[in-house]
Amino acid sequence: MKLLRILSRVVLLSLAAAAFVVLTGSFGRSARLSLPSARWQAERRDRQSGPQVSDFGEFLGAGGLVVFWALAGRIALRLRLSPKPRSEGQPVLLGLHRLHHEQHDARTTGVPDTGTLNSAKFN
Amino acid sequence: MTFWLDVTLLISVCGLQTVRFTGLVLHEWLGLAIVGMALVHLLLAWSWIASQSRRFFAAQSHRARINYFLNLALFACLTAVIFSGILISQKAIPALTGSKAAPDMDWRWDTLHNRFSDGLVILTGFHVAINWDWILAAVEKVFRRFREGTL
Numbered sequence: 001m002k003l004l005r006i007l008s009r010v011v012l013l014s015l016a017a018a019a020f021v022v023l024t025g026s027f028g029r030s031a032r033l034s035l036p037s038a039r040w041q042a043e044r045r046d047r048q049s050g051p052q053v054s055d056f057g058e059f060l061g062a063g064g065l066v067v068f069w070a071l072a073g074r075i076a077l078r079l080r081l082s083p084k085p086r087s088e089g090q091p092v093l094l095g096l097h098r099l100h101h102e103q104h105d106a107r108t109t110g111v112p113d114t115g116t117l118n119s120a121k122f123n
Numbered sequence: 124m125t126f127w128l129d130v131t132l133l134i135s136v137c138g139l140q141t142v143r144f145t146g147l148v149l150h151e152w153l154g155l156a157i158v159g160m161a162l163v164h165l166l167l168a169w170s171w172i173a174s175q176s177r178r179f180f181a182a183q184s185h186r187a188r189i190n191y192f193l194n195l196a197l198f199a200c201l202t203a204v205i206f207s208g209i210l211i212s213q214k215a216i217p218a219l220t221g222s223k224a225a226p227d228m229d230w231r232w233d234t235l236h237n238r239f240s241d242g243l244v245i246l247t248g249f250h251v252a253i254n255w256d257w258i259l260a261a262v263e264k265v266f267r268r269f270r271e272g273t274l
Contacts, residue, residue, distance in 0.1 A: 066244055
């Protein structure tokens with residue numbers, strides 16, 4: 001049963017991938033691209049089959065690029081998606097002082113003011 | 124397991140950007156291996172994929188919506204990179220199919236392969252950014268286990 005569930009998920013993912021392959025194929029056939037320069041072509045043709053440890057710096061550079069975009073994304077997502085709440089940096093007014101006075105007034109006049117209690121909670 | 128798979132995926136994406144460092148043979152095989160790694164990565168995140176897809180038309184936070192589209196774009200970009208890579212493959216695909224590699228490069232697909240892979244790096248960075256809190260928590264957990272000697 002579990003295997004069947006996993007297989008159905010794999011099929012779903014494969015279908016989604018196939019849809020993107022079709023889209024990529026039609027985009028690739030219709031896109032207007034200029035041929036790369038002769039120097040670039042020569043460079044691409046002469047690529048080594050085996051690894052070149054001396055080019056490890058290039059690998060670090062690629063890692064740095066991912067880190068750069070991660071930081072850029074982090075900054076952008078923070079600024080755009082998690083704006084500071086409006087109340088941040090402002091004192092929260094509990095209205096206790098006013099509440100105390102109104103309770104005192106209610107005691108002297110005999111009229112309880114529940115509305116003030118509720119509004120004080122949401123201040 | 125999820126954490127280590129994700130670390131391997133991230134290192135692989137960085138490695139795939141540097142054909143000179145890995146060499147063409149390792150580049151192409153690693154590119155094919157990433158299909159399996161991404162598949163497992165997606166299967167492990169299936170509950171999130173299923174719940175977010177179901178809630179797609181419901182009211183969601185901007186963050187959840189952007190995260191969904193970002194992941195979808197990443198999946199599309201990865202598919203495009205692998206597909207274009209297969210089309211221009213000179214080592215791995217000929218070895219698998221027993222055919223001869225094309226005498227000259229298909230420059231159209233080579234150019235597209237490069238552009239898609241540039242996009243993949245950007246989207247990977249954003250993917251890391253949006254899951255930053257999860258990554259930090261996972262790293263802390265791994266370090267804690269390492270200190271306790273249970274790893």
